[in-house]
């Protein structure tokens with residue numbers, strides 16, 4: 305469980321003058337889920353293309369089970385599968401034909417059976433003979449994921465697997481990814497959502513403008529991002545000042561003219577105490593809400609630190 | 610990576626593209642139905658209007674059939690380019706390239722499918738031609754030579770479409786080169802003799818690759834001597850295949 309299966313070492317990549325990856329180092333343990341978290345243009349897809357042998361890097365190397373991907377792409381590619389950001393399924397072919405095609409190319413002994421089993425597992429049997437162009441976004445992602453499992457790869461690379469999915473499909477996909485992990489697969493996925501990385505990953509790496517600016521477990525990352533906050537909005541200046549004084553103990557921060565925020569260490573308890581105190585003191589509140597740190601907040605914290 | 614797997618991957622991927630062609634009504638209409646309609650139109654409606662010295666009205670079909678055959682292949686190549694472009698823009702190439710397969714099978718599958726599709730369309734045009742009155746005196750050897758020429762022409766136009774399909778940013782751009790091919794066909798001896806053309810156009814028509822190919826096909830079907838046209842045709846086609854192969858692979862490495 306503790307052996308390294310994938311190692312990305314000192315990877316650099318530039319397109320013309322633009323430096324897209326600046327010395328990226330990542331180690332992924334066998335059987336774990338690694339989430340590469342980053343905003344648009346951070347370089348996530350570029351890194352995955354290098355790792356899967358689609359693109360050469362300018363410097364550094366990628367090894368999968370000690371096989372150098374650049375030197376020995378086909379040997380390394382036997383060990384993994386890659387779903388790109390664009391959900392690459394063949395719209396003209398049926399779901400069955402898509403899986404059958406991949407199974408044949410991956411030299412499965414019995415491509416028909418592999419296809420049927422996966423259709424069943426991903427609840428696509430009913431639509432198996434329909435052209436994939438008629439599938440919903442969620443079904444396409446499911447098929448895409450099913451295609452990634454053909455040939456029983458040890459590592460699965462998923463580039464933004466849940467972008468563009470509705471909440472229900474997203475949850476289903478999350479469940480599938482968890483199940484893959486429980487079957488011993490190693491998964492490296494990219495995402496723009498802290499919440500997703502938190503839910504799925506054992507390890508998170510923050511990629512920002514081509515650099516891994518932080519990495520660790522989800523808990524470590526969240527601590528880095530700061531606690532949840534309670535935002536209080538008042539009707540007037542007077543009330544705002546009174547509240548600031550009343551909650552001195554919590555080190556409130558004045559965010560705007562009539563807005564203050566309080567860091568929540570123990571969410572429910574602090575919230576209840578604060579709201580009770582406001583009622584007792586008859587300080588009228590316009591509205592209040594909880595703020596969870598977003599990816600932006602994390603980046604902000606990281607750049608400040 | 611052994612040769613057997615290479616061939617098997619190529620055929621598997623070619624089979625995928627053939628399914629694409631057969632399931633696209635648009636492709637079937639443009640590549641198969643259009644040339645057939647052109648042929649019938651030329652023969653039964655315009656045929657009488659073109660007065661070609663030494664060719665009777667009944668024989669006009671023998672005169673135009675070679676041109677129609679090349680036209681079929683030219684429209685086919687537009688779709689080859691389109692399919693390649695679609696695989697590039699949808700990311701299908703990336704999916705395939707990231708798999709443990711012989712990498713040459715990815716383009717190879719496209720090429721094989723394209724040539725097969727062109728040849729099948731050619732057979733359809735021939736059959737309709739025969740029904741509409743086309744007759745040939747060609748010997749077995751001449752037919753063989755004819756088939757070789759058509760195969761080479763299909764291969765040449767398929768390879769031309771590779772760099773265009775790979776380099777184009779959009780589907781529209783990918784197939785635009787085929788208009789040039791069609792234009793070359795019209796400014797050749799495909800439908801009317803070059804003798805009647807204005808001088809400048811005529812010089813161009815006589816020296817561009819389509820004319821010797823058409824002349825060779827026509828003479829073979831007519832069981833006449835082919836002369837130098839045969840070698841000029843082969844020369845052109847080998848040259849086209851070589852140049853577009855080199856360019857094609859160059860662009861392929863970048864996408």
Ligand SMILES: Nc1ncnc2c1ncn2[C@@H]1O[C@H](COP(=O)(O)OP(=O)(O)OP(=O)(O)O)[C@@H](O)[C@H]1O
Pocket residue numbers: 319322324342343344345346347348349350351389496
């Ligand atoms: N082939 C290329 N040529 C030039 N620049 C490129 C190329 N591919 C990517 N880039 C640039 O590299 C940067 C990183 O792109 P990349 O696609 O890796 O980001 P990403 O993190 O995957 O973003 P997104 O969340 O939008 O998918 C971007 O600024 C992009 O414009």
Ligand SMILES: [Mg+2]
Pocket residue numbers: 348349350389463
């Ligand atoms: Mg991306």
